[in-house]
Structures are given as C-alpha cells and as structure tokens.
C-alpha cells in the first residue's frame with residue numbers, strides 16, 4: 150500500500166491545526182518530523198486554514214485554497230482537530246469530513262496499542278481499526294420535512310460495493326502482514342440486512358478476488374455485531390487483531406479501543422487514499438483544556454509516524470515510534486491525561502531527545 | 505409513568521423465549537415471578553412463539569398470532585433473545601424489532617448498576633440508558649440498486665420530533681426522580697446536523713413544554729457525541745446518570761455500559777409504551793453456550809422486576825431485585841460469565857430462596 154517514495158526529492162507537508170488543542174499538537178508533530186533530519190528528503194511545511202473558529206471568522210470551515218494546496222502542492226498532511234458547534238449553526242459543515250471526501254481518503258487506519266502496561270491492570274491491546282471513510286451516514290444527505298405530527302428528519306446511509314471492497318482490501322492486506330492474521334468484520338446486518346449485508350458480503354468476498362491470488366488464505370475472519378463488538382472490546386480486547394467497519398461504527402469503535410490504552414491522547418490515525426495520506430490524532434479539539442499547554446502531543450507525533458510509514462519512510466517512522474514508546478515507558482514526562490504533570494512542550498522535548 | 509394497576513384482578517404475562525439461551529432464562533424469570541405469590545394478583549402465563557429457529561421451521565419469525573395475543577390477551581410480556589442469521593436469509597426480519605414497532609414500545613429503558621464490586625477495580629456504575637425504540641435506522645427502509653460501479657445500498661435514518669419528544673419526556677421524568685438528576689443527551693450532530701440536530705433540540709426543549717410546569721428545572725443536562733460517550737463510559741462511567749439516545753446509539757451504549765458491570769448477563773431492560781410493557785434481558789441468544797444450562801438468569805429476573813415495577817407492583821419488584829442483589833453479593837452461586845461454576849437452575853434456586 151505504500152506510495153512509491155524513492156523518486157521523491159523533497160517532501161511538502163500540509164499542516165492544518167484547525168481548532169483547540171489541534172493548534173498545540175500539530176506544531177509538536179512538526180518539531181518531531183524536523184528532528185528526523187536526513188532520514189527524510191528536504192522537507193517543507195505549509196500552514197493551512199480550516200476549522201470551526203475559522204468558520205466563525207469567515208463563514209467557511211474549509212477554504213477552497215486549503216483543498217487546492219493540499220491537492221496540488223502537498224505530498225501529505227497532518228490535521229489537528231475540529232470543534233463542534235454547541236448549537237445548530239447554519240452553513241457549518243465539518244471540514245474533516247469534507248477533506249476526507251474531497252481528497253478521496255477512503256481508509257481511516259487507527260492502530261491502538263497499549264505500550265507499557267502501567268498500574269492499570271487492563272489486558273494488553275494491539276489492534277488496528279480500519280474504518281471506511283467516505284460513505285455511510287457521513288455522506289450527509291439529510292432532509293427536513295414537516296408532517297402532521299411535527300418535524301421529520303431523514304438521513305441516507307450509503308454503502309456501496311466499491312467502497313466496501315476497497316476498504317476490505319486494505320483490511321485484508323494489513324491483517325495478512327500481522328503476526329495473528331485475524332480480521333473481524335463489524336456490522337449490524339441483523340437489522341440493516343441490505344446495507345450492512347452488502348458491506349459484510351463484499352468484505353468477506355475480498356480473498357476470492359482474482360488479483361488476490363490466494364494471498365489472504367491464511368487470514369482468519371470473524372464477524373461481530375457492532376454492539377457486541379463494543380462489549381467485547383471492553384471485556385476481552387485481546388480477541389481483536391484487525392477490525393474493519395463502515396464509517397460510523399468505525400468512529401465509535403476506535404474511541405472505544407482508545408479508552409483501553411489509557412488515553413485518546415495516544416491514538417494516531419491516517420486518512421489514506423490512493424494518492425494522498427493525512428495523519429490525524431484520534432482525539433478531538435478538547436476545548437476544556439485548549440490553550441493551557443497540557444495537551445498530549447503523542448497521538449500527533451504517532452500520526453506523523455504513520456503518515457511517513459505510509460509514504461515509505463520507514464526509518465523515520467520507526468525513530469518517532471521508538472522515541473514515543475520510550476517516553477511512555479519511562480513514565481517521567483507525561484501530560485495530565487496520562488497521570489503526569491508535564492506540559493506539552495516538555496513532552497515534546499523528551500521525545501526529541503530520544504529521536 | 506406507571507400504568508394504573510390497582511384495578512387489575514389478574515395478570516396475564518406473555519412469555520416469548522425465542523432463541524438460544526432465551527429458552528433457558530425466560531423459564532427462570534417465570535419461576536421467580538411465581539415465587540412472589542400474593543404480592544401479585546392471580547397470574548397466568550401464555551407461551552408465545554417467535555425467533556430465528558421458528559423462522560427456519562415456518563418461514564415466519566413472528567407469527568401474527570403472537571402479536572394478537574400480546575395485544576389483546578396480555579398485560580405485559582417477557583422476551584428472551586433472538587439469534588442472528590450468519591448469512592443473508594431472504595424474508596427474515598428480526599422479531600424483536602418488529603414487536604417493538606407493532607406494540608409501539610417506544611422507550612427501551614436499561615438500568616446498568618454495579619452491585620458488589622468484586623476483585624474488578626472498575627469504578628462503580630449507576631446509570632440508566634433511555635433508548636428511543638421505534639425509529640432511526642431501525643425503520644429498516646433499505647434499497648439496493650446496481651450502478652456503473654456495482655451494487656449500492658441505501659438505508660433511511662428517520663428522526664421525528666414526536667418520537668424525540670416522547671423519549672425525551674421519559675428521560676427527563678426518570679432523571680428528575682433520581683438523586684443526581686442528571687441527563688446526558690447522546691447524538692452525533694457534528695455530522696448529522698439535521699437528524700441528530702432535531703433529536704438534540706427536541707430533547708433539550710422538553711423542560712419548556714407547558715405540561716411540564718417547571719418539574720424538570722432541577723435536572724442538569726449535558727451533551728455528548730456518541731463516540732466520546734463510549735470513550736467516557738469506559739474512562740469515567742460515574743459522570744453518567746441518565747443517558748438518552750436515538751435507537752442505534754442507545755443499542756451500542758447500553759452494551760458498552762453493560763461491559764462495565766461484569767457481564768451482559770446482569771443487565772435488564774424494558775420496552776415500554778403507553779399501554780404495554782415487555783421485559784427483555786439485554787444479552788443475546790448466545791448460541792455458543794445455549795443448551796448447556798449455564799446461561800445467567802439474573803438479567804431476565806431483573807427484567808421481570810423492571811416490568812412489574814412499571815406496572816406498579818413495586819413490592820414484588822423490590823423482592824426480586826433484593827434477592828438478585830444478595831445472590832450476587834454473596835458470590836457463592838454464580839454462572840461462569842461472572843466467574844462462578846453454577847448452573848442456571850442453581851442460580852434460580854438461590855434467588856428463589858431469598859425471595
């Protein structure tokens with residue numbers, strides 16, 4: 150899946166901090182990338198605008214220019230987080246959902262790994278959520294009508310064979326390269342027999358595609374209804390290896406999995422398509438702690454590592470991951486979400502020292 | 505919310521064990537109810553058919569007769585669990601979803617309470633999930649088309665003002681009677697601004713309805729996006745008191761909450777409408793352990809208690825709840841899901857002795 154990298158003479162990375170702690174953790178990831186020096190080609194950063202704050206100033210949450218620069222000038226990007234309006238705001242639409250669609254970043258890949266089992270006695274977790282990133286209820290086709298009993302709102306949930314197949318391919322590919330080679334298909338086909346039925350059948354049929362050529366024969370496949378998947382994630386997370394899910398279930402399941410490893414502040418993701426990749430910490434904009442310099446930068450640094458690995462820069466990615474792991478294991482310099490007392494900048498310094 | 509009970513001279517309870525361990529736990533609940541003797545009026549039970557096994561024999565998962573008898577002859581009912589087909593089965597449709605709709609059981613009420621903190625160090629949990637039970641994606645309006653890129657499936661998600669208001673009323677009513685008087689509205693309006701926007705606004709407006717008359721002024725209201733709700737349920741369940749959610753989120757959240765209290769085998773629910781109530785353990789049909797006499801009967805007995813309380817038989821309900829609590833606290837006679845080695849029947853005996 151890695152995009153060919155050998156020919157790349159320079160690397161242009163778009164940075165979209167957006168809202169809240171996004172503005173604290175994206176600069177942290179930038180510093181970590183800069184520390185990789187000659188493990189990367191000449192690297193340039195482009196700061197790009199988006200977000201709810203930007204919307205409040207300008208009436209647009211995602212300026213056309215941001216999309217254009219990402220498409221035409223950048224090799225990859227890092228996205229921070231967006232705030233959600235606390236009331237309905239006319240004309241506002243989430244820029245992260247729009248970006249995933251505009252850049253056709255159809256796979257949201259979220260590895261959740263417990264490093265350094267702490268005083269927490271939770272079973273150790275090592276799984277990857279592979280979330281379909283372009284359809285399901287996220288197509289945002291909604292309408293409001295007024296009937297005899299008041300307002301009625303309808304949303305369309307779209308599941309296509311094409312999108313289910315391509316996310317299934319990514320999921321099988323990832324599973325086939327992991328030691329346990331196990332894939333769980335998440336759905337709710339006991340209620341949604343047509344939409345989730347199509348997702349489930351299409352994903353299950355991936356190993357039979359001619360181009361697969363038997364490559365996935367040793368991947369074992371299990372299914373789990375989304376409600377029991379969440380239940381079992383809490384009770385026995387070790388049964389999961391790779392989980393593939395339609396968009397909304399994937400959103401919920403990755404947060405559930407994140408809860409198992411101590412903090413959302415640790416969980417990275419990439420939004421990947423055939424020609425572009427965008428790293429994004431799984432956490433939100435955390436308005437309650439924004440501006441206090443206590444946001445955990447580790448999810449963003451790990452997202453940078455995932456992004457670089459996807460582009461083929463494995464050495465740089467490894468250096469970031471190892472540094473983050475060491476800082477967590479040592480447990481001396483951690484932000485409050487992990488029970489520490491350090492500031493964002495101190496954690497970044499600690500990581501930079503290990504790189 | 506209790507339905508008037510004083511005039512009732514006899515009580516007719518429909519029993520729908522359906523599939524798998526439903527057939528073991530519903531008879532258990534029946535025994536517990538019978539043990540209440542004179543705390544209930546003369547009680548009769550009617551055994552009714554439904555389920556996937558029944559579908560395989562007859563081509564129908566919910567015979568017309570079952571619905572008719574429930575509607576015209578029963579005061580209330582207990583439902584066991586349904587199995588889900590492991591492949592797409594033409595003509596099959598979940599009987600529990602159909603029953604909720606046919607009987608207009610619009611509120612699915614699921615109290616999740618940790619009794620007897622065991623060796624598990626999880627924080628103690630005491631919350632109620634109030635799940636809208638008739639719409640959202642559960643209306644099962646789905647269609648399949650074939651486009652240039654293959655199959656495309658669409659489902660409609662319906663959220664109405666009417667259903668959101670009545671579930672909001674139930675949720676506020678329950679919250680106003682609890683010590684903490686706190687309500688969390690679960691939605692995903694950062695993506696689904698129209699449908700979840702309507703749900704959120706309508707629920708938030710309940711305290712302003714003229715008939716409420718200030719009764720909910722001391723209920724505090726919080727909101728939580730469904731993904732972070734699941735995350736926070738794992739991390740700090742004690743922040744939740746009553747949670748109100750559209751159908752699918754409610755399904756997922758109640759399983760997540762159940763994971764916090766040791767076993768799905770403990771969590772009861774009622775499906776309640778204006779004229780009927782049906783108890784239902786939150787667990788599924790558990791085909792892996794069905795027929796082994798090790799199913800946990802406590803969720804079913806608790807569901808019977810909830811059902812009786814809803815009908816106004818508080819004394820009988822209390823006796824069932826106290827007996828179940830004692831058996832759990834003593835920890836001597838428990839099924840394997842709770843770390844014990846007892847059989848279903850032994851747990852039932854232990855409960856009967858305490859009643």
Ligand SMILES: CC(C)[C@H](C(=O)O)[C@@H](O)C(=O)O
Nearest residue numbers: 231243245246400694695731
């Ligand atoms: C902010 C929101 C639109 C987004 C989503 O639901 O995809 C977030 O929860 C995530 O998981 O990246």
Ligand SMILES: CC(C)[C@H](C(=O)O)[C@@H](O)C(=O)O
Nearest residue numbers: 339340376586598600601755
């Ligand atoms: C069996 C299934 C249709 C049902 C649901 O999704 O409502 C179950 O999960 C539940 O929670 O009662």
